[in-house]
Amino acid sequence: MAGLGGKELGARQEGAIGAMFSAIAPRYDALNRLLSLRRDVAWRRAAIASLQCRPGERLLDVATGTADMLLEAAAQCGAGVELHGVDLSGAMLERARRKLRKPGRRVPAALLAGSGVALPYRAEEFDAVCIAFGIRNVADRAGALAEMGRVLRPGGRLAVLEFASETEPVLGGLYGWYLRHVLLRLGGFISGNRDAYRYLHDSVLRFPPTPAFRRLIEAVGFAQVRVMPLTFGIANLFTARKP
Numbered sequence: 001m002a003g004l005g006g007k008e009l010g011a012r013q014e015g016a017i018g019a020m021f022s023a024i025a026p027r028y029d030a031l032n033r034l035l036s037l038r039r040d041v042a043w044r045r046a047a048i049a050s051l052q053c054r055p056g057e058r059l060l061d062v063a064t065g066t067a068d069m070l071l072e073a074a075a076q077c078g079a080g081v082e083l084h085g086v087d088l089s090g091a092m093l094e095r096a097r098r099k100l101r102k103p104g105r106r107v108p109a110a111l112l113a114g115s116g117v118a119l120p121y122r123a124e125e126f127d128a129v130c131i132a133f134g135i136r137n138v139a140d141r142a143g144a145l146a147e148m149g150r151v152l153r154p155g156g157r158l159a160v161l162e163f164a165s166e167t168e169p170v171l172g173g174l175y176g177w178y179l180r181h182v183l184l185r186l187g188g189f190i191s192g193n194r195d196a197y198r199y200l201h202d203s204v205l206r207f208p209p210t211p212a213f214r215r216l217i218e219a220v221g222f223a224q225v226r227v228m229p230l231t232f233g234i235a236n237l238f239t240a241r242k243p
């Protein structure tokens with residue numbers, strides 16, 4: 001990698017991460033439900049509820065994947081909220097499109113291929129922005145948070161949902177066991193892609209401790225930053241406002 005500039009290195013990393021998610025896209029939803037014992041559904045519900053979207057508002061879901069956050073937003077907020085999603089992976093977006101267009105459901109949402117660190121939107125376009133289980137995959141987390149701030153209007157709301165890298169001591173041992181034996185082994189086995197689930201396991205452990213990530217959200221300029229631990233602190237919901 002010697003000789004590569006920061007931007008080129010970042011683009012290569014993004015390329016590799018996008019390709020990895022494209023490879024696991026066909027089994028991504030089923031594995032999420034299984035590996036989290038469906039807690040992921042409740043966590044996304046809490047994240048969307050925290051945004052309190054109202055008719056006429058515009059919501060952006062960054063790293064939207066297979067669009068579960070957008071589907072939850074459509075269920076909670078109704079047709080009056082304009083929905084947008086962006087993701088690196090073409091295959092994840094393809095599955096998102098299929099889910100959004102499912103007969104009997106037909107959720108109108110605008111999806112774009114793009115990076116969280118260079119969002120393909122104008123400044124102050126959105127009333128609310130969210131990212132679920134996406135920020136830990138982004139090498140330049142401060143850059144991605146700053147981009148979310150750029151596309152939010154003043155007073156706009158942010159919700160970041162992410163696994164915690166550490167939990168309280170009693171649960172910590174159990175959580176470590178779960179990450180090693182359930183997420184890593186079962187995920188690798190069922191998806192047929194052990195490398196991807198090794199990456200997911202490692203990326204959870206590498207994520208900054210909760211207070212440090214909270215400080216990062218504040219450092220990029222967000223106000224009213226709050227953290228809500230979910231399911232014994234396995235995941236955290238960070239909420240904030242653009243001043």
Ligand SMILES: C[S@@+](CC[C@H](N)C(=O)[O-])C[C@H]1O[C@@H](n2cnc3c(N)ncnc32)[C@H](O)[C@@H]1O
Nearest residue numbers: 021063064065087088089115116132133134137
């Ligand atoms: C673990 S999945 C989460 C998907 C979805 N938000 C959910 O709740 O299920 C992470 C997603 O982040 C996307 N991603 C990773 N890095 C990204 C980046 N820099 N910009 C945009 N999307 C990114 C991946 O392609 C993948 O779809």
